[in-house]
Amino acid sequence: MRKDFDVVDIPSVLITEDVCRICRWSVATLDRRLKDGCFPLPINSGGTKRRRRMWSRDSILEFLNGQEQNNVKTETPTQRKQRVNAARADLERRGVRVNSEN
Numbered sequence: 574m575r576k577d578f579d580v581v582d583i584p585s586v587l588i589t590e591d592v593c594r595i596c597r598w599s600v601a602t603l604d605r606r607l608k609d610g611c612f613p614l615p616i617n618s619g620g621t622k623r624r625r626r627m628w629s630r631d632s633i634l635e636f637l638n639g640q641e642q643n644n645v646k647t648e649t650p651t652q653r654k655q656r657v658n659a660a661r662a663d664l665e666r667r668g669v670r671v672n673s674e675n
Contacts, residue, residue, distance in 0.1 A: 586616070587628045595633065612636065 587595070593603055606612035613636050615626035648656075661671050 583630050583634075585630050587630060587633060589626050592628055592633060595637070 584591070589600060589603065593600055596603070598606070603612070607614065613628060613632040615628050617627055664671050
């Protein structure tokens with residue numbers, strides 16, 4: 574029987590480098606996804622060192638299978654309007670002329 578691909582055994586505990594390699598992300602992208610709440614939290618934070626964080630294999634596999642989509646934050650129309658108004662006020666305060674045709 575011919576193999577078309579190699580099956581790799583994923584260890585039960587993954588470190589930052591493993592997660593970045595599996596997801597094809599940089600460490601900065603991983604940090605951003607963690608901060609946004611769009612990625613499973615690590616088992617331990619490993620103190621202050623970013624590279625000593627560890628994840629369980631199951632949580633990463635669930636994320637990759639799309640079962641962690643419920644963590645995505647949604648923005649309501651009211652929140653969007655408040656964000657846009659705050660950005661517009663900040664630009665006007667800095668001297669940028671904003672044409673508000675909306």
